[in-house]
Amino acid sequence: EIVLTQSPGTLSLSPGERATLSCRASQSVSSSYLAWYQQKPGQAPRLLIYGASSRATGIPDRFSGSGSGTDFTLTISRLEPEDFAVYYCQQYGSSPKTFGQGTKLEIK
Amino acid sequence: EVQLVESGGGLVQPGRSLRLSCAASGFTFDDYAMHWVRQAPGKGLEWVSGISWNSGSIGYADSVKGRFTISRDNAKNSLYLQMNSLRAEDTALYYCAKAYRYSVAEVYFDYWGQGTLVTVSS
Numbered sequence: 001e002i003v004l005t006q007s008p009g010t011l012s013l014s015p016g017e018r019a020t021l022s023c024r025a026s027q028s029v030s031s032s033y034l035a036w037y038q039q040k041p042g043q044a045p046r047l048l049i050y051g052a053s054s055r056a057t058g059i060p061d062r063f064s065g066s067g068s069g070t071d072f073t074l075t076i077s078r079l080e081p082e083d084f085a086v087y088y089c090q091q092y093g094s095s096p097k098t099f100g101q102g103t104k105l106e107i108k
Numbered sequence: 109e110v111q112l113v114e115s116g117g118g119l120v121q122p123g124r125s126l127r128l129s130c131a132a133s134g135f136t137f138d139d140y141a142m143h144w145v146r147q148a149p150g151k152g153l154e155w156v157s158g159i160s161w162n163s164g165s166i167g168y169a170d171s172v173k174g175r176f177t178i179s180r181d182n183a184k185n186s187l188y189l190q191m192n193s194l195r196a197e198d199t200a201l202y203y204c205a206k207a208y209r210y211s212v213a214e215v216y217f218d219y220w221g222q223g224t225l226v227t228v229s230s
Contacts (some may be wrong), residue, residue, distance in 0.1 A: 037153075044203055044220035045153065056218065070150035088153055092216050096169050099153040 002027055002091050004100035012108040019076040023089035028069045033093030036065055036074045039102075040085045040089045048087075049074065081107075110134040110219040112204045114163030115145030120194055128224055130187040138162070138182035141207035141215055144189050146200035147223070156202070157189065161210040172198075194228045201225050 003026040013019055023034065032052035037045035050067035052072055062077040072079040076083055084107050089100040116128040130142070143158040157168045166178055177190040187204055200223050205217035217220040 031214075033214055033216075037217075044222055046220070047216065047218050050208070050216045050218075069215075090153070090216065092214055095167060095213060097155040097158075097215075099155070101152045 001096060002029065002098050003099055004089050004091060004092050006087075006089060006100035006103045008103060009101075010104045010106060012106050013077050013079055014108045015081055017079050017085070019079055019105055021074040021076075021087055021105070023067075023072040023074070023100050025070040025072070025091060029072070029091045030093035031066065032068050032078075033091060034067070034072050035090045035092060036039065036063075037088045037090065038083075038085045042054075076105075079105075110206065112206060112219060112221030114202060114204050114221045114224035117202065117226045118169075119227045119229065121230050122195060122228055123193055125157065125190070125192045126194060126226060128189040128191065128202055128204075128226070130221060132185045132187065132204075132206070135206070137185040139210060141165075141210055141212050142180060142187045143205045143207060143212075143215075143217060144178065144187075145203045145205050146198075146201070146226075148197075148200045151200075154200075158207065158212040158215075159187070160212045165212045167212050177206075184193060191226070193227075196228050199228045 007022045034052045039045045055063045086102045101104040111133045113131045176203040177191045179188045204221040206219040207215035208218045
């Protein structure tokens, strides 16, 4: 099973700042089969990024994903108030599909 | 608009059974694989089970293998999860999630329901 480790656990930033979230895999993620989800309190997760760098439908271009192999990054270029949430990475190249433990992005 | 509506959650004693349902609309249900993902209170996400478009391929997490059974009824646009021998550690919000394509493997989840809460306690 591929273990995904996200860092930092909590990230405190202000609106307008740039956020960089990391997801590291215990072994290589095949074909960059990595996705990112956003979850707000009381809501279901929402798909942001798939294939490590492709934005899902309707996702603003301030969200971008990068990386390959074992190291992946989600970048939010300029934080909007609605971006403060928990973010999860997920690998879907190997079974079982696994998620990282999440990064909480909070307002500073 | 894609809609996934889960139901069937509740409070159940350890060792008992529960059946979850997910009603799907807004897309051609039998073109896509479907999955269950759970989230324990205050915790992260855990993939539970998935089923291909035609029920020909099914997968389970080791934590539920032998106890849970996933199924679907394409005529009713519905997904199910039969949960037997429930344990306290199965307590979670169970989400129904649509895969982006027909297969169980190598898929991410492009739409999620709001979840149904299962609490296993005596």
